[in-house]
Amino acid sequence: MSAARNFAALRSSIERIETHGAACGLRKVPLGHAEADAHLQGGLALGVMHEVFAEAGRQGAAATGFIAGLAGRVAARRPLVWIRQDFAEVEAGAISMHGFSELGLDPRLLVTVRAADVDQALRTTADALACDAVGAVVLEVWGEAKQLDLVASRKLTLAAQASGATGLVLRMAAEPRASTAETRWIVRAAHSPPGSKPWTAWGSPQFEAQLVRNRHGPTGRWIMEWKCDECLFGKPAAYSQPVAAAPAYRPHQTAIIQRRAS
Numbered sequence: 564m565s566a567a568r569n570f571a572a573l574r575s576s577i578e579r580i581e582t583h584g585a586a587c588g589l590r591k592v593p594l595g596h597a598e599a600d601a602h603l604q605g606g607l608a609l610g611v612m613h614e615v616f617a618e619a620g621r622q623g624a625a626a627t628g629f630i631a632g633l634a635g636r637v638a639a640r641r642p643l644v645w646i647r648q649d650f651a652e653v654e655a656g657a658i659s660m661h662g663f664s665e666l667g668l669d670p671r672l673l674v675t676v677r678a679a680d681v682d683q684a685l686r687t688t689a690d691a692l693a694c695d696a697v698g699a700v701v702l703e704v705w706g707e708a709k710q711l712d713l714v715a716s717r718k719l720t721l722a723a724q725a726s727g728a729t730g731l732v733l734r735m736a737a738e739p740r741a742s743t744a745e746t747r748w749i750v751r752a753a754h755s756p757p758g759s760k761p762w763t764a765w766g767s768p769q770f771e772a773q774l775v776r777n778r779h780g781p782t783g784r785w786i787m788e789w790k791c792d793e794c795l796f797g798k799p800a801a802y803s804q805p806v807a808a809a810p811a812y813r814p815h816q817t818a819i820i821q822r823r824a825s
Contacts (some may be wrong), residue, residue, distance in 0.1 A: 589745075589779075592636050594787075595795030602774060602783045603746070609637055611745040612720045612730040614776075618751070619705075619736035623655045625752035627703075628666065629770045630733050632789045632796060634699040635668045637729040641698030644691040646676045648684050651705040651735065666768070667791035672698075681708045685715055692722035692730055703733040716742035739775070747776035753786050767791060769799055 593606035600606050607613065613633065617626030634643050645658065660670040676691075678684035681704055688702045702719075704711060711732075720743040723730045732744070739747060753769040768791075773784040788799040 592639070593795075594633070594636055595790070595793070595797050596785060596787050597798065598783065599772070599774070599785055599787065599796065602777060602780050604780050607633060607637055607729075608745050608779075609729050610723050610727045612716065612723055612732060612743060614732045614734060614739070614742060614744040614747040616734045616737060616739055616747070616749045619654070622751050623735050625768075625770055626733060626735070626750045627655070627658075628768050628789065629748070629750045629772065629787075630701060630731050631663065631666055631668060632794075634701055634729075634731055635666070635794055636796075637731075638672065638698030640669075640672070642672050642674055642696065643699050643701070644674045644676065644697055645701045645703070646678055646684050646687050646691065647703045648678055648681060648705055648708075651703045652677060654705055655735065665791065666789065667794045681710045685710060685719075688730070689718060689722050692719060692728050693726055694728065695726040697726070697728045699729045699731060701731045701733060703735070704737070705735045707737050711740075711742075713741045713743070716744065720744075744776065745778050746774060749773045749775055767799075 589608040590610065591603070591606035591608050593600045594603070615626055615630045615633070617623055634645075647658075658673075658675055660673070663670045663673060676687055678687055684702060684704060688700055691697055691700045700723075711734075719730055719732075722728075750773075751771040753771040768789040770787050770789070771784070772787045774782045776782065786799055787796045789795075790797050
């Protein structure tokens with residue numbers, strides 16, 4: 564029993580040393596949010612895979628904006644390849660180049676690819692990650708895709724490590740499973756406080772981002788604001804007054820107002 568305990572302790576020590584060494588060897592890009600960067604020991608790691616999960620429906624837009632911000636940070640003015648399963652576009656709609664530009668990102672660097680199914684999306688993602696001219700690759704998959712298992716995740720990680728391109732997997736309406744991802748995030752929309760000027764009344768995009776997996780550090784949960792002008796995340800400014808939620812768009816009310824105006 565003593566020998567077994569010694570062996571287990573030695574194995575644990577080796578794993579800690581290897582983990583620390585791997586963390587120190589990774590190149591990283593700061594996100595801009597001080598607390599998140601501290602948990603990530605300097606920022607988001609490059610040349611590896613990261614995962615972002617979100618509920619289906621209205622949280623999908625928030626997750627798309629969040630992962631676009633991550634991709635913009637790690638791509639560093641290099642091409643960004645966004646691979647979408649056909650079903651994802653049916654459910655969530657097409658990516659808006661205007662919206663991409665509104666986030667402060669350059670749509671000229673974005674290459675979108677539509678894949679017929681999950682298998683084709685995985686093959687295309689592996690090919691894109693193998694190209695060292697690419698800055699980041701986003702794989703968007705809808706639902707519980709059985710093909711995206713630990714083996715597939717490992718293949719994508721090896722491709723990213725070989726080329727230096729960073730992979731980002733966007734999972735909608737799916738439960739997290741075993742993978743080789745460096746980090747895993749669960750994202751929801753957060754309220755955007757209004758600005759002081761009419762044209763900024765909706766404020767900057769804000770996300771409730773929960774870091775539920777971090778291979779080389781602690782997890783955490785923050786409200787992260789995407790600063791479109793600086794193209795980085797930050798901590799939202801404090802507001803003394805509560806913010807009322809904006810009412811949903813109601814076409815029947817619009818028709819009534821138009822009739823009254825006429």
